[in-house]
Amino acid sequence: MSEDHETTLDTLKPGExxxxxxxxxxxxxxxxxxxxxxxxxxxxxxxxxxxxxxxxDYNIKGYxxxxxxxxxxxxxxxxx
Amino acid sequence: xxxxxxxIALTGNPNVGKTTLFNALTGSRQHVGNWPGVTVEKxxxxxxxxxxxxxxxxxxxxxxxxxxxxxxxxARDFIIEEKPDIVIQVVxxxxxxxxxxxxxxxxxxxxxxxxxxxxxxIAEERGDRIYIEKMEELLATPVxxxxxxxxxGICDLLDRVIEQKEIQQHHGHEIGYGTxxxxxxxxxxxxxxxxxxxxTRYPLRWISIRLxxxxxxxREKISKSPVYDRVMQIIDSIDQEEYEAEIADKRxxxxxxxxxxxxxxxxxxxTKSDMIDRVLTNKYLGIPxxxxxxxxxxxxxxxxxxxxxxxxxxxxxxxxxxxxSSLQPAWLASLVGDGIIGGVGAVLxxxxxxxxxxxxxxxxxxxxxxxxxxxxxxxxxxKIGMHGKSFIPMLMGFGCNVxxxxxxxxxxxxxxxxxxxxxxxxxxxxxxxxxxxxxAGTFFGRQAGTVIFGMYVLGIVIAIISAKIxxxxxxxxxxxxFIMELPPYRVPTLKTSFIHMWDNGFMYIKKAGxxxxxxxxxxxxxxxxxxxxxxxxxxxxxxxxxxxxxxLLKPLGFDWKISVALIFGLVAKEIVVASMGVLYGAGDNSNxxxxxxxxxxxxxxxxxxxLMAFSLLYMPxxxxxxxxxxxxxxxxxxxxxxxxxIIVAWITAFTIYKGxxxxxx
Ligand SMILES: Nc1nc2c(ncn2[C@@H]2O[C@H](COP(=O)(O)OP(=O)(O)O)[C@@H](O)[C@H]2O)c(=O)[nH]1
Ligand SMILES: [Mg+2]
Numbered sequence: 001m002s003e004d005h006e007t008t009l010d011t012l013k014p015g016e017x018x019x020x021x022x023x024x025x026x027x028x029x030x031x032x033x034x035x036x037x038x039x040x041x042x043x044x045x046x047x048x049x050x051x052x053x054x055x056x057d058y059n060i061k062g063y064x065x066x067x068x069x070x071x072x073x074x075x076x077x078x079x080x
Numbered sequence: 081x082x083x084x085x086x087x088i089a090l091t092g093n094p095n096v097g098k099t100t101l102f103n104a105l106t107g108s109r110q111h112v113g114n115w116p117g118v119t120v121e122k123x124x125x126x127x128x129x130x131x132x133x134x135x136x137x138x139x140x141x142x143x144x145x146x147x148x149x150x151x152x153x154x155a156r157d158f159i160i161e162e163k164p165d166i167v168i169q170v171v172x173x174x175x176x177x178x179x180x181x182x183x184x185x186x187x188x189x190x191x192x193x194x195x196x197x198x199x200x201x202i203a204e205e206r207g208d209r210i211y212i213e214k215m216e217e218l219l220a221t222p223v224x225x226x227x228x229x230x231x232x233g234i235c236d237l238l239d240r241v242i243e244q245k246e247i248q249q250h251h252g253h254e255i256g257y258g259t260x261x262x263x264x265x266x267x268x269x270x271x272x273x274x275x276x277x278x279x280t281r282y283p284l285r286w287i288s289i290r291l292x293x294x295x296x297x298x299r300e301k302i303s304k305s306p307v308y309d310r311v312m313q314i315i316d317s318i319d320q321e322e323y324e325a326e327i328a329d330k331r332x333x334x335x336x337x338x339x340x341x342x343x344x345x346x347x348x349x350x351t352k353s354d355m356i357d358r359v360l361t362n363k364y365l366g367i368p369x370x371x372x373x374x375x376x377x378x379x380x381x382x383x384x385x386x387x388x389x390x391x392x393x394x395x396x397x398x399x400x401x402x403x404x405s406s407l408q409p410a411w412l413a414s415l416v417g418d419g420i421i422g423g424v425g426a427v428l429x430x431x432x433x434x435x436x437x438x439x440x441x442x443x444x445x446x447x448x449x450x451x452x453x454x455x456x457x458x459x460x461x462x463k464i465g466m467h468g469k470s471f472i473p474m475l476m477g478f479g480c481n482v483x484x485x486x487x488x489x490x491x492x493x494x495x496x497x498x499x500x501x502x503x504x505x506x507x508x509x510x511x512x513x514x515x516x517x518x519x520a521g522t523f524f525g526r527q528a529g530t531v532i533f534g535m536y537v538l539g540i541v542i543a544i545i546s547a548k549i550x551x552x553x554x555x556x557x558x559x560x561x562f563i564m565e566l567p568p569y570r571v572p573t574l575k576t577s578f579i580h581m582w583d584n585g586f587m588y589i590k591k592a593g594x595x596x597x598x599x600x601x602x603x604x605x606x607x608x609x610x611x612x613x614x615x616x617x618x619x620x621x622x623x624x625x626x627x628x629x630x631x632l633l634k635p636l637g638f639d640w641k642i643s644v645a646l647i648f649g650l651v652a653k654e655i656v657v658a659s660m661g662v663l664y665g666a667g668d669n670s671n672x673x674x675x676x677x678x679x680x681x682x683x684x685x686x687x688x689x690x691l692m693a694f695s696l697l698y699m700p701x702x703x704x705x706x707x708x709x710x711x712x713x714x715x716x717x718x719x720x721x722x723x724x725x726i727i728v729a730w731i732t733a734f735t736i737y738k739g740x741x742x743x744x745x
Binding site: 025028030031032033035040047048049050052053054055057061062064065066067070 | 146328329451459462563566
């Protein structure tokens with residue numbers, strides 16, 4: 001069930017899915033994230049954290065994309 | 081017979097099998113170099129097929145063609161400025177959606193595109209279905225299936241290349257960005273068109289879109305144009321971030337509308353790669369497995385390299401002696417024998433290490449594990465002001481600093497890369513071990529192992545502190561964000577790894593070769609003149625130089641002999657040992673040398689400790705200096721590396737020596 005509660009990507013737990021609502025990352029990272037498919041409306045799932053806890057391994061558009069919590073905090077989502 | 085010429089360029093996302101396809105196409109007929117002015121690798125090769133002479137250029141792998149990295153700028157400038165007849169995009173059939181994003185950008189560039197659907201075996205095994213005809217129709221480009229790792233579909237691809245070259249019909253395909261953005265695009269296009277001196281190779285629509293997306297590289301390209309100010313007025317009137325997001329959105333939207341028609345994906349069941357990842361990046365197992373793999377890689381490197389190193393050593397010694405005894409006059413015999421062959425041989429000894437390290441690096445990369453290594457180590461690296469991708473280059477440094485610095489190429493961010501290059505020389509390489517073995521063995525007896533281990537730790541600590549210092553001074557800023565694909569695990573192709581090893585090893589010999597040769601000859605001249613003195617003795621220039629720098633090194637506990645040995649060590653650090661042998665009249669008998677060192681009242685355990693630390697840290701050997709120059713493309717940074725090393729070494733050795741004296745040793 002979709003719950004209309006906006007949070008940030010870093011709060012996702014392994015196995016949980018969400019839909020991206022806004023990418024607030026600044027600078028060149030923003031560009032790169034968009035090129036890699038992080039655009040509003042896209043479904044994203046947290047696969048796992050790295051062994052030391054950061055970065056995170058997400059599944060997006062059928063492939064694995066890894067980013068740090070620092071960036072994940074600036075990406076807004078609705079949990080699915 | 082000269083065939084008709086066709087020029088094709090390969091593009092595609094990283095890890096789609098582009099290199100494998102390039103190797104399958106060109107075989108051994110390839111050439112590796114650099115793109116002018118940048119350190120991005122340029123590979124080109126040739127194929128003769130039917131009546132055609134086809135030139136293939138392997139562009140850097142990119143996800144996009146914005147100005148995010150040098151790779152992307154190189155790729156798009158090539159496509160626009162060199163106008164290859166056909167641009168081939170290699171696409172990973174098992175990851176179609178994201179791959180098509182680059183396709184939308186290639187179309188905007190107005191190039192003649194052909195799509196290679198690679199990794200068809202994986203997509204099929206998984207049960208995905210891709211409808212080729214539908215895809216060709218929707219994208220208005222030919223689509224060819226290949227399995228590059230098995231050389232399947234190569235002839236088919238070449239046939240289609242020729243066919244497309246002969247028809248020469250261009251079907252443009254454009255993405256609409258919605259009324260608001262389209263209006264702006266038109267507005268900018270109109271203004272740009274007024275400039276009659278403009279570079280007509282660049283499509284107006286493309287420039288306009290890039291400007292709306294805030295592309296600084298394109299902005300610079302038109303900065304001399306008389307209409308620049310007017311264009312900027314339009315750009316400044318919009319909300320850049322909003323437009324940027326909207327344009328990326330629209331591209332993915334366009335993909336989403338065509339994608340379901342050309343492909344049905346099998347249910348999202350767990351792939352083999354996911355299962356491997358459950359183990360290899362597991363919370364508890366991930367790090368132990370990583371460490372075990374790295375340790376295994378080192379064992380393998382040394383096991384394989386040792387016999388080759390012994391052979392090179394024997395051969396160069398024999399050859400030097402042979403030349404010395406058969407050449408006339410004597411100075412020439414000495415120059416060629418002692419100087420060139422001896423010196424170059426000392427550096428060549430490390431070539432097997434370098435080759436094997438490159439081979440293993442390529443296996444790691446091809447298997448997909450290299451990305452995991454960065455993923456696993458990023459948190460630690462980030463803490464010391466570096467990027468996860470810096471870890472493997474630094475680790476390789478323990479084998480040899482040369483391939484380590486070259487491996488830093490995989491780091492996109494210029495600053496991250498520069499810092500890695502500058503701190504790698506502090507990582508204690510194989511050539512420094514003989515120095516520790518001699519001195520720790522001579523002066524520390526049963527504690528020798530601990531002392532040697534301490535040297536390795538010292539190197540790491542200095543590297544970490546240096547990274548921190550550099551981050552707050554000359555290379556300011558935070559490490560670049562970690563945004564990285566973790567590609568599926570794959571079986572690497574041996575051929576690709578062999579070619580990678582050969583290309584890089586050979587490039588090292590070619591490029592660093594000149595600097596090494598110059599370095600070796602200079603040292604030879606210092607050791608041999610004034611003519612008639614014994615080679616490298618007190619009366620030679622190097623002996624005089626040793627005396628001259630002695631006051632500088634005195635506070636570290638070093639006399640002129642050590643100074644001379646350190647000067648020789650600039651060729652390759654293990655030469656410090658050999659030249660101590662000469663200076664102490666012990667030849668290459670290490671037992672005699674040990675005894676004489678102990679007998680020398682100027683040499684104490686404390687001096688030897690200070691000397692080991694100094695040898696570890698002082699300027700990189702000539703081979704390393706050569707690659708630093710090549711990889712940074714700058715003498716400024718090369719000199720910085722040299723002087724920074726010397727200063728750090730001096731301070732560290734001074735602290736050890738004076739500290740020891742104060743403590744009463
Ligand atoms: N199964 C399969 N593996 C492939 C194929 N093409 C390449 N590979 C493997 O995919 C990995 C990445 O290939 P590489 O050519 O280095 O990719 P690049 O980053 O695009 O240059 C290597 O391990 C190759 O052996 C293919 O068609 N099928
Ligand atoms: Mg490649």
